[in-house]
Every structure is written in C-alpha cells, then in structure tokens.
Amino acid sequence: MRKRYIVNLMQQYYLLLLWAAIPEFSTKQPTHMHKLLLFLLFVFFTVTSATAQVEPDTTWRRTFAAGINLNQAAFSDNWKAGGISSIAFNAHVDGRADYKLGKISWDNAVQLQYGLLKNKGEERRKSIDRIFLDSKYGYAISTDWNTFVSANFLSQFTKGYEYDIDADGNDRLISNFLSPGFLTFALGAEYKPNPYFSLRLSPFAPRFTFLTDDAVAANERYGVPEGKSVRTEWFAAMVQATYNRDIFTNVNLRLNYMSYINYKELSGKRIDHMFNSTLTAKVNRYINVNIMANFIYDYDQDSDVQYNQSLGLGILYTMQGFTVN
Template identity: 30%
Template sequence: MRFLILFLACFVFNVTFAQPDSLFIKKVQEKYEGPQWIQKNKASFDLSEVAFVNWNSGGANSISGLLGFETSANYADKFFAWRNNATIQYGVNKQEDREIRKTDDLLEINSNLGYKPEAKSNWFYSTRLNFRTQLTNGYKYPNTDEPISRFMAPGYLFFGGGMEYGKEIEKVSLYFSPLTLKATFVLDKDLANAGSFGVKPAVLDLAGNIIIPGERVRREVGILLTNSYEMEVAENINVKNQLSLYSDYINNFGNVDVDWRLDFDFKVNQFVRASFGSHIRYDDDIKTKKPSEIEGEFDEAGAKLQWKQMLGVGVAVDF
C-alpha cells in the first residue's frame, strides 16, 4: 500500500510541475531552422571538507569529492527528434583514520528516437534505450573483502517503444511504453550464485555444493511510464526532474518499480555552482537481509525503499 501511495505522489508531483505549457519553459521557436545536430559537454567537480583544530566539541577531519562528466548529441528536424546522452559520476570520501570509501558510482547511456507524422504535432512515436551500471566494486563498509556489487553486477538495460509528448521535447517529456524489455545483468559468479539483484540463485545440494549455477541475466517485459523536465525556478536556479515507473506483466503486475531523481543547480557565476540532489529507488526484486536466529546466517527481509541525497559546491565547465 505504501508503495502505491509513493507511486501516486510521484505521478501527481511530476504531472503538476511538468506541464508542457509551463511558464518556466522557453517558448518554442516558430521559425524552422532546418535539420541540425547539437552537441554539449559538461565536466564538474564538487568538493566538501571539514577540518578541526583543538575543537573542544570533537569531530573527525574529512574530505569528499565528486567528479562528473556529461555529454549529449541531439538531432532534430521537422519530423524526427533523436536524443543521445551519456553520464559518468564517481565520488569518494576520506575520513580521518579510515580508508577511502566510495560515495557515488554511475555509468549511464540513453538514446531516444522519436518520429511525428505532422510537423506541428507534439506527439511522437518513440523508441527508447537506457543502460546503466557502475565502474568499480561496491562494499558494505567496513568490510572490503567481499564486494556486494561490481561492474555489470548489476547492469540494467531498458528497451521499448511507445508514445511521447513534448512541446519542447529536450526540456519536457512524457513517455508511455506498453511494451518495454528490462534486463538485469549480474555477470559476477559469486553474486549470481547468491541471487543478488533479483536473478535466480544457484541450486545447492545438502553439502552446500553448487548443482546448478545462478542465472546471470533476469529478463522482464512490462509497462514503462517516464516523465522528465528541466526548468528555471528562479534566476540562476535550475531544477531537473526524472521519474521512471515500471511494472512487469508476468511477475507481480501492479508492483511498481520507482526511480526518481530530483536535482537542483545553483549557479554562482560562469564556473562556480552549488548542487543539491535527491534520488529515490524502489525495486521489489532487490531484497534485503536480516540476521537469522542461526548465528552467522541471514534471512530475506523483503525489498525496501532506497534513498540517496547529495549536496556539494564546486566548479562546472561547459564545452
């Protein structure tokens, strides 16, 4: 029930604040300027630091850094809109008397091709691809001997087709796909055998030996609804929202996977900026664990809401 409420809250928030005719969105140019490619690149580095000298309240010195790179190549003409982008993010934290720990790790690629039969229409027949994974091992600190995630463990691929509405499609988009393939990759043998990230775990005999290895790929076919928009809420304050709602037809249809990102960008000058972001995820296939009554063993505790919050000040360069 609570995830149905979350789904409705996300949907209402996005529909309310992402109307294509929003006053925050610049008006579309009436004059057609011909087919064109537009490429943009952005590199950023955010830094946060805390230092103590004879501080009687106590505390530990720490420093955090987040490096990001985004690139996009978009094509548009009277009938076609083809949008492509890739994002890499990597962040670390070093605290006094503690090893360096990873705070963020993302590799994401998106491609969206849309066709509209009439030049003045805002409706597109669209096909969309999304792929994301991470670059390095993830750990449940302080244990750094057993990775809980790796490159392509997990990796996610969404591919499907449907209808998309966007008056200025690079700024505002509402996409509905009645048929989308979702593939979850767990290419690490140990994580696949453990059934991590929703793949089928290995089958063991009574002695604990593997009879049938765990599956490396989980395939789903379902319905996908996404909403994204960018707007200037005040001078030098921009917001970017991305919401994805997915439900598998075969396994527990109606149980919605949620991926919701909300990012604020505060521009200080041409290079210096501050950023604040929130990322909420819920995936029923990703189960958590709790200590078992048997010492050293764990029981499945079901899926839980995941939330990540980011705040940083740094530099950003567009080129």
C-alpha cells in the same frame, strides 16, 4: 588571452589540490581507482580547454556539462565539541545530443557520476557511482506527440561494498560494473509539449538484468535466477518523465523519473521506481553549488527505498551548440 591563462591556472591548482587531498592517490603503483579518477579529471580539463568557434548546426542541439565538487572538514585532536576530519570528492558529466529534421528526431543522453569519501580513521569509500545512457528515435504524429523506440543502460563504474557487516568488521561485496547492469528497450508514445518536459509511455519494454561478477552473485542476486548471469523480462511496461529547465537566472533544475512494470508480477510493491534530481546554482561562469539526490525502489534489490544525496561547491564547465567533427 589573460582571462584564459587565469582559468588554466585555476584548473591546475584544483587538480593539485585533489591529488594531495585523496589519501594514497599519489602512490607509485596506481590502482584502478586512481586510474578512474585521473580519467575523469582528464576528460574534464580536456573539454574545458576547447575554444574552437564553429558554425551552428540547426539539425543538432548539443549540450555538455562537467563538474568537480570538493568538500572538506578538519578538526584538531583536542576539539571538544566533537567532529571528525573528512574530505569528499564528486565528479559528474552530463551530455546531450538531440537531432531533429522534419518529423524525425533522435535524442541521446549520458549521465556519469562518481564520488569518494574519506573520514579520518576509516578506509576510503564511495559516495556515489552511476552510469546512465539513453538513446531514443522518434517520429512526430502531431505537434506534441511522437512514436518512439528507445534503449537505455544503467550500471556503475567500480565495486560497491556493504561495510563492517560481521563481528570481525569484514566488508561485503554487493555490486560492480555490470553487476548489476540493466539494458532496457522500449516502444511507445511520447508527449513533449515544450523543450524542457517530456513523458514517455511504453506498453512494451523488455529488460535484461546482468550479473557478471561471480563474487557479487554469491552475495546479491538482483532478481537474476541462481546459476544464471542474465535475467530477461520480455513482457513489461515503462513510464519515463524528464524535466530540465532554468527555473531562475543561473539556477537549473533537472528531474528524471522512471518506473518499470513487469506484467507477470503486477502488484504495487513489485513496480520499480527510480527518481533522480539535480539542482545547480552557478555563482559565476565556473563556480557552482550543486545538490544531487537519487531514489530507487526495486523489490528485487531491497524492500525499502534506497537513496543518496550530495551537496557540494565546485567548478562547472558547460558548452552548448558545439559541433563534433
């Protein structure tokens, strides 16, 4: 009981620190950004308060992890070596719910990431923003192979900008929720020789690209034709690979790769690639060091590789084998 009380105090202290650290966070009129951050914090602290003991369910394998990282640097105005005061906040949620009964399997995953960065003298900016949902229904045809049908969704929470792009220093809106948004269905075979690695091969994978924000559409099209809000690619293939394993004691490595091939635009530079990785080292039950990296190549967005990377120290809570009533 005493240990649980101390953990609750730590959570409250961390929330107060975040509240004070993010500029304008405590204004009387909360913005949509403030509400989003409060929602992420609410989800995290609500989950970490759950302590119910339940009987194990052998048909379901569930895991949940929620983390908050906070990076900060401060320099006095007369610091001669150079530098700028800054603070960065990053929250992430990872969940899985996998069902298996006989030859039937149903795997579900959610990955949410959101981060903010504030440098002294600059407006607050996003450092990362990602929504990824995946669901797969499979039927085993051998020990290591399944046939499957799946659906996944990829987008972001809030508006994204290209900063200071003209002579007047104006920002340019280039993305938003469902602008773009990607919904992909796939049919194929999966190779899964062990619990921590899988490879999906989908010769038929139609994809729908959404562009619902007119302000974004005026600046970026993401392959969606002019005058349209949805692009449909019926004849395409997809390859997905995942690796999720504790490579050392208290050190977990998760890798995800996905490529998308449109048969009508079959050339090397037209194949889309997405790769993301997360390395988490737990210092103790709640404190962790987290390194995340995302790489994207999509010719319809940019002819060069896009990437982001973050390193943070924060708190992480994980649950396994729990039951959802």
